[in-house]
Amino acid sequence: MNCSFSHFLVGFTTESRRLPLGIDIEIKMSKSIKLLSLQYNQINESDTFSSGDIVEGRVVLEVIKEIKVKSFFVKLTGDAHVSWTEGSGDDETSYSDHERYFKLKQYFIQESSKKDGPVISPGCHVFPFRFQLPQQDMPPSFKGLHGWVKYVLTVKLSRPWKSTSAAQTELNFVLRNYGTNDHLLQPQSGTEDKKIKLFGSGKMSLAVKAEKTGYMQGETIRVFVDIDNSSSRNVRLKYSLKQLQTFIAGKSTNRGFKYIVKETRDRIPSGEKSKFIVDIKLPHDLTVTFENCRILKVQYELKVYLDVSFASDPEVKFPVVILPAEQQCPPWQGPPGGFQPYPPPQPNLVPYPGELPPPPAGLYHNLYNPTVLPYPGAAAGVYPNPHAIQPGFLLAPSAPVYDPNQSTKESTPNVPY
Structure with a gap:
């Protein structure tokens, strides 16, 4: 059973491309797994997301021969990280810190301690997912000289005695305009x-x-x-x-x-x-x-x-x-608080030329049944930022507080975004 995909990747490299209905990250696999594709839907022309927005899409898995699965999930994380070193040789000192805003996880196949795990048959299989970004005050995506803020969507497929197959893509998270102080x-x-x-x-x-x-x-x-x-x-x-x-x-x-x-x-x-x-x-x-x-x-x-x-x-x-x-700030999708009901898969979930065949009969009915699947994030650990401003109290940025005459150690001006 073949998918109507345009394979343009070689080996284990990953690459993204823009689609009319979403963003697709593909990874071409080895003997048993031909393709693991992670796609999410764009919600605006600038391809950005903000607090409270819905992130939905699908994972497409193309299997050449039957595989046993230990666990299979997609997760969405928001993190900030800084690190740098000062001095050299014996006097070198490293500094780093990390801040997590949230971690949401949706399992397609829960991890099991049984020796004989679930089996996925050969063919193409579509696994829809849906998350709602927390409605809290979080910084925008950013890449600087000594740190970054990232919002990452990742899919992982673990098999017994096999290396984990994974693909990921970053979301461009922006702040909303709440009005001007x-x-x-x-x-x-x-x-x-x-x-x-x-x-x-x-x-x-x-x-x-x-x-x-x-x-x-x-x-x-x-x-x-x-x-x-x-x-x-x-x-x-x-x-x-x-x-x-x-x-x-x-x-x-x-x-x-x-x-x-x-x-x-x-x-x-x-x-x-x-x-x-x-x-x-x-x-x-x-x-x-x-x-x-x-x-x-x-x-x-x-x-x-x-x-x-x-x-x-x-x-x-x-x-x-x-x-x-x-x-850049479309209206919030859905009512405040909580996740929205899980949407049933649509026939055009994979926006490639041609159509995917339906999932094989008898194969993981519950994977495609929205009444059986837990709501997105139900099995996730959610780590809200302890410094976050709660919903209803989101403020526009204040004027920066700094002393222009302060003597500071400034790095090279060629700072990448």
């Missing part, structure tokens, strides 16, 4: 004066105003700059938007950063006054500000300054809060 709409302003004592004389003044503190992904930050160069030196206007990453392991902290924008503007000659409007277009996929993770935080800093040769630069710094774009 009033203080994020308040304008920001700052001034800085500098006297020139070396290679010149006089003074210069820098005044900066920003329309607000909080901005959505894809929005434009508008800044008004007023410069009075009453010195004998020529200066240039510069500005930058920097992503600040903080990694925490116990009492140790490591910081990294990444420039989102760094530009040089016009020259302001000696004795002149100038006014500028600076527009910074934010990327639509820019990681939002989050401080709801105990071990990893992402904040942003806007800096406007005057480049003065052979002297310290006068500068004004503002905290900037990046909020989720509204278009």
Whole structure:
């Protein structure tokens, strides 16, 4: 019995591809198992998920010859992890920490202590699954210099005296836009004066105003700059938007950063006054500000300054809060709390050309019977974040708290997302 699949993988490698109805991760197996395919349905064009969303899909197993199964399940986990080392040789010290938000598991075949475990016959078999992401305050997916936040969907098939077959894929978890706190709409302003004592004389003044503190992904930050160069030196206007990453392991902290924008503007000659409007277009996929993770935080800093040769630069710094774009946040699916009833399998569960044949008669009727299967997550261990804000009290990110003059150890600016 063959499936109408387009096999494009070799050996034991895994790869994902986009489908009209979902995402598919395939792993081509060995002698007994020809294919183990993990698929989930996209719920929006940006392929993102948020708290309370439903994650559903199916596992497709193609078996060449009869196999005995020890256990067969799919799980969904949410975790944050940080790790780094300092020093070298005998003085090298490693730091790490981990935070788990949840672990949900749905068994297709429960693990049994019996010697003769369940048997799956040759052919193609479809196993639907359905989870609901916890409705709690969790950080978005993120990959930084010394840590990450991941939401991973994994399928595992264990057989007696055989290596475990597995496939997994990451979900892109984003924060919802719960509205903007009033203080994020308040304008920001700052001034800085500098006297020139070396290679010149006089003074210069820098005044900066920003329309607000909080901005959505894809929005434009508008800044008004007023410069009075009453010195004998020529200066240039510069500005930058920097992503600040903080990694925490116990009492140790490591910081990294990444420039989102760094530009040089016009020259302001000696004795002149100038006014500028600076527009910074934010990327639509820019990681939002989050401080709801105990071990990893992402904040942003806007800096406007005057480049003065052979002297310290006068500068004004503002905290900037990046909020989720509204278009990325579809309505919650289903009523709050608990899991939704298990859906019966549909004939088009596998969106490949052609159709899969129905499951062989007499083979694990209960695997396809929604009245027999436990609700998704019923056999799971659920580990809520002890620091999570409970449903009904989800807040928009607050303005980041930091001291721009604080001396910190910053890592290389080339931080990957």
